[in-house]
Amino acid sequence: xxxxxxxxxxxxxxxxxxxxxxxxxxxxxxxxxxxxxxxxxxxxxxxxxxxxxxxxxxxxxxxxxxxxxxxxxxxxxxxxxxxxxxxxxxxxxxxxxxxxxxxxxxxxxxxxxxxxxxxxxxxxxxxxxxxxxxxxxxxxxxxxxxxxxxxxxxxxxxxxxxxxxxxxxxxxxxxxxxxxxxxxxxxxxxxxxxxxxxxxxxxxxxxxxxxxxxxxxxxxxxxxxxxxxxxxxxxxxxxxxxxxxxxxxxxxxxxxxxxxxxxxxxxxxxxxxxxxxxxxxxxxxxxxxxxxxxxxxxxxxxxxxxxxxxxxxxxxxx
Numbered sequence: 001x002x003x004x005x006x007x008x009x010x011x012x013x014x015x016x017x018x019x020x021x022x023x024x025x026x027x028x029x030x031x032x033x034x035x036x037x038x039x040x041x042x043x044x045x046x047x048x049x050x051x052x053x054x055x056x057x058x059x060x061x062x063x064x065x066x067x068x069x070x071x072x073x074x075x076x077x078x079x080x081x082x083x084x085x086x087x088x089x090x091x092x093x094x095x096x097x098x099x100x101x102x103x104x105x106x107x108x109x110x111x112x113x114x115x116x117x118x119x120x121x122x123x124x125x126x127x128x129x130x131x132x133x134x135x136x137x138x139x140x141x142x143x144x145x146x147x148x149x150x151x152x153x154x155x156x157x158x159x160x161x162x163x164x165x166x167x168x169x170x171x172x173x174x175x176x177x178x179x180x181x182x183x184x185x186x187x188x189x190x191x192x193x194x195x196x197x198x199x200x201x202x203x204x205x206x207x208x209x210x211x212x213x214x215x216x217x218x219x220x221x222x223x224x225x226x227x228x229x230x231x232x233x234x235x236x237x238x239x240x241x242x243x244x245x246x247x248x249x250x251x252x253x254x255x256x257x258x259x260x261x262x263x264x265x266x267x268x269x270x271x272x273x274x275x276x277x278x279x280x281x282x283x284x285x286x287x288x289x290x291x292x293x294x295x296x297x298x299x300x301x302x303x304x305x306x307x308x309x310x311x312x313x314x315x316x317x318x
Contacts, residue, residue, distance in 0.1 A: 001075050001076065001077070001211055001291075002075070002076055002077075002078075002288065003073040003074060003075055004073070004074035004288070005072065005073050005074045005077055006073050006289075007073075007211070008069065008072035008073040008074075009069065009070070009073045011072065012066065012070075014064060014249035015066055015069060017169055017303075018062065018065070019062055022062075023057055026055075026213075028228050032224070033170060034085045034204055036038070036105040042244050045303065051082070053074065053130075054089075055299070056306075056309065057306045057307075057309040057310035058306065058310070060302045060303070060305050060306030060309065061302070061303050061306035061307065061310075062304030062306075063211055063301065063302050064298070064299045064301070064302030064304075064306060065299065065303065066161075066299070067295045067296075067298040067299030067302060068131045068295070068296065068300070069288055070295045070299075071292040071293075071295035071296045071299060072167055072275050073292075074290060074292050074302045075286035075290075075291050075292055075295060076289055076290050076291060077288070077289055077291050078288060078289070078292070084125055085125065085126075085191035085192075085218055086126045086127070086192050086193070086194070086280055086282065086283070087126075087127045087129070087143050087176055087179055087180070087191055087192070087193040087194075088122065088126060088127070088128050088143075088194050088195075088196060089128075089129045089130070089131055089143065089172040089175055089176060089193075089194075089195045089196070090115060090118065090119075090128065090129070090131070090150075090195070090198075091130075091131040091132075091133060091137070091168040091171075091172050091195060091196065091198070092111060092115060092128050092130070092131070092132055092133070092154075092157065092198050093133060093163060093165075093168075093198055093199040093201065093228075094108070094132045094133065094157050094158065094159050094160060094198070095135075095159065095160065095161065095162060095163040095201055095203045096131075096134075096159050096161055096235060096237075097163070097200055097229075097233070097235055097244035098159060099159060099228055100200070100227065100233035100234060100235050100244050101231065101233075102230045102232055102233035102234070103228075103229065103230070103233075103266070103268055103271075104268065107200055107228060107229055107233070107271070108157075108159060110267075110268035110271060111198060111228060112154055112155065112157065112272065113268065113272070113273045114268065114271040114272045115154050115198075115275070115316075116151050116154055116155075117272055117275055117276070118196070118275035118276075118278065118279055119150050119151055119154070119276065120168070120195075121240045121276055121279030121280070121283065122279050122282065122283045123283045124145060124147075124191050125145060126145070126282075126283055127143035127144055127191075127306065128141075128143060128144065128145075128146055128147070128150055129141050129142050129143040129144065129150075129172075129175050129176075129179070130150050130153050130154065131168055131171050131172050131175060132157055132160060132162065132170035132309070133164050133165070133167060134159070134162055134164065135160055135161050135162035135163075135173070135205055135206075135260050136164060136206070137164055137168040137170070137171035137172075137206075138168060138171065139171055139172075139174070139175045140153040140157075141153045142175055142178065142179060143175065143176070143179040162204050162205045163199065163204045163205070164182035164203065164204070164205045164206035164207075164208055164252075165197070165199055165203040165204060165205055165206075165209060165212070165250070165254075166203055166206050166207035166208050166211055166212040167205075167206035167207060168197055168199075168211060168212075169195065169197065169212035169213075169215065169216055169223060169254070170207060170211075170215060172195045172197070172221075172223075173195070173215055173216060173219050173221060176193045176195075176219070176221060177219070177298075178199040180193070192217075193221045194221060194222050194224060194225075194260065194282055195216070195221060195222070195223040195224070195260070196224050196226070196278055196282070197223055197224070197225050197226070197254070198225075198226040198228050198244075198271075199225070199226075199227070199231075199247070199251060200227075200228045200229035200233070200244065200246055201244055201245075201246065201247060202247040202250070203247070203250060209250050209253065212254065213253070213257045213258055216254075216258040217219050217257065217258055217259075221258070222255075222258050222260035222261075223254050223255060223258040223260045224260035224261045224262070224263075224278055224282075225251040225252070225254050225255040225260065225261075225262050225263070226251070226263050226264070226265060226274055226275075226278075227246045227247070227248045227251045227252075227262070227263070227264040227265070227270070228246065228264075229243050229244070229245070229246045229266070230246075230266045231246070233245065233246075242272050246264070261278070261281065263278070270278060278311040
C-alpha cells in the first residue's frame with residue numbers, strides 16, 4: 001500500500017496526543033480517588049462508572065479517527081489490469097532440431113501447444129504477430145488482434161534446416177516497425193513493443209546475435225528469450241545420431257542486453273508455464289487503485305459504534 005498525499009498522515013500525531021491526554025486524565029482520576037480515605041463517602045460523591053467498558057468506547061473512536069486520517073492521505077493498492085495497447089511478436093524456431101523427442105511427444109509439438117496457450121493468455125486488445133525461423137526468418141502473421149489467424153499459422157508451421165536467431169530478431173523488428181508506421185501515430189505515443197523468441201539450438205546462419213542485440217537496443221524493443229530443450233536431445237539425420245543441445249548462453253545474453261527476460265524450459269509443462277508467465281508480464285500492468293473509501297467507511301463505523309456504546313454505558317459521548 002502507498003499514499004498519494006502522505007502529509008495528511010501527520011494528523012496521526014494529533015490522534016496520538018488525544019490518546020495520551022485520555023490516559024493522563026484516567027491516571028489523574030485514580031490519584032484523586034486515592035486521596036479519599038473514607039470509601040463510603042467516596043462512593044456517595046463519585047457515581048459508579050462502567051469501568052473497562054468506557055475504555056473500549058474510547059478505543060473504538062480513536063481507531064475510527066486513525067482510519068479517517070489515513071483516508072485523507074489517499075491510500076492506494078496496486079491492482080493488475082490488462083494493457084490497452086502493446087505490440088508483441090512471437091518468434092519460434094522451426095529448425096529440424098525441433099524434431100527431437102527428448103520432450104514428449106517432440107519439441108516441435110510441445111512448442112505448438114504452448115504457443116497457442118500464449119496466444120490465449122494475452123489480453124484481446126494487444127496486437128500479436130508470428131515469425132518463424134530456421135535458415136531464414138519469415139513474418140507469417142503481422143501484428144493483429146485476430147487470434148484465430150495466429151493460431152492457424154501456428155498449426156501450419158513447417159520444419160526446415162539451419163537456425164537463424166539473429167535474422168529472427170531483425171525480421172521481428174521489421175514487423176513491429178511496419179505495424180507502427182501504419183498507425184500514423186507520433187513516436188512518443190506508440191504502444192510498447194516486445195519480442196518473445198523461442199529457440200532450441202545454436203545460431204548457424206545469417207547475422208549474429210551481437211548485431212541483433214544492437215538493432216533491438218536501438219529500437220528500444222526488449223527481446224525475451226526461451227531456451228527450449230534438454231542437453232541430451234538428439235536427432236536422427238539419415239541414420240546418423242546428431243546431438244542438438246540448447247545454446248542457453250546466447251539466448252540469455254540477448255535477453256539481458258536488450259532488457260528482456262530469459263527463461264529455460266526442459267519439458268512441455270515448463271514451457272507452458274514460461275509462456276503463461278510472459279503473458280502475464282507483457283499483457284498486464286499494475287496501477288494504483290484508490291482504496292480511501294474503505295478507510296472512510298471503517299472510520300465512520302468505528303466512531304459511530306464507539307459513540308453509541310459510550311452513550312449506552314455512561315450516558316455521555318466519551
